[in-house]
Amino acid sequence: MEFRQLQAFLTVANTANFSRAAKLLGYAQSSITTQIQLLEQELGTKLFDRLGKRVVLTDQGQCFFTYVKQILFLADEAKEAVSSSTTLKGSITIGAPESLCATRLPMVLQEYGKRYPLVKMVLKIGSYDDFLFWLKNNSIDVALFFQRETVHPNLITFTLIAEPIIAVSKRGHPLIQKGGLEPIDLRDEMVILAEPGCSYRIILENILSAANVYLETVLEIGSIEAMKQCAISGLGITFLPRVAVEKELESGQLVDLHWIGEEFNTVIQLGYHKDKWLSPVLRAFLSVTKEILGSE
Incomplete structure (x- = not known):
């Protein structure tokens, strides 16, 4: 053999x-x-x-x-x-949703790359179901999840940070005057949603279903930046991680509509398969990620 x-x-x-x-x-x-x-x-x-x-x-x-x-x-x-060298070498493949790739993950990758410049990093963007499949088949070494806190029997996971989801629209939207956005308020509104499989879209749809609210008009977009720009232009209301829209809120391009429906309770979790061998490269990534995001 x-x-x-x-x-x-x-x-x-x-x-x-x-x-x-x-x-x-x-x-x-x-x-x-x-x-x-x-x-x-x-x-x-x-x-x-x-x-x-x-x-x-x-x-x-x-x-x-x-x-x-x-x-x-x-x-x-x-x-x-x-090896005579104490410098980490090798590669690591990381799974992450688009929302984290556009917000939190670059800080982690930058710091990891600075400390371990000889490690090749490969990033695969996908959904929660993608990550479960990829981890099971060893297509990725580790994944970052953005969802409600979840325990999976085949994964070792660590909860790093709470990541609130907020409803935003352009300045001057009529619902701003209401003082709080409820599920029923969305029934006659254009709602800008992420692609199917996105964790916070799934949570929102479950919240609305429990409230017997079904959206009449939906604009589906696969990019956080495009979702923000559509909301800024006045096309509708969108739901995004607060960290993704902080600059637009500060500049006044977007306004927080103050969601008062059921809370999203979303967090960022770090996970790998329970049978995964923790190589030095992977151990180092786990350590850096916990250090950067766990201290936020």
């Missing part, structure tokens, strides 16, 4: 595709196929089921997958431990 066979197995398992795995590793597809066949012969069991162009792990393959991840991470850590 060779390390290149284990790496081939792990890459095929993560990509569910032999040709894609071959491209990522720089091998011919026939070489990847041979390495997997040799592993299966040595182990005396089938590791993958072939379903057309897609491959999925068998039960035995899933069991082996857990051990292979640990073996390869231990090998990487061993190399770092005996």
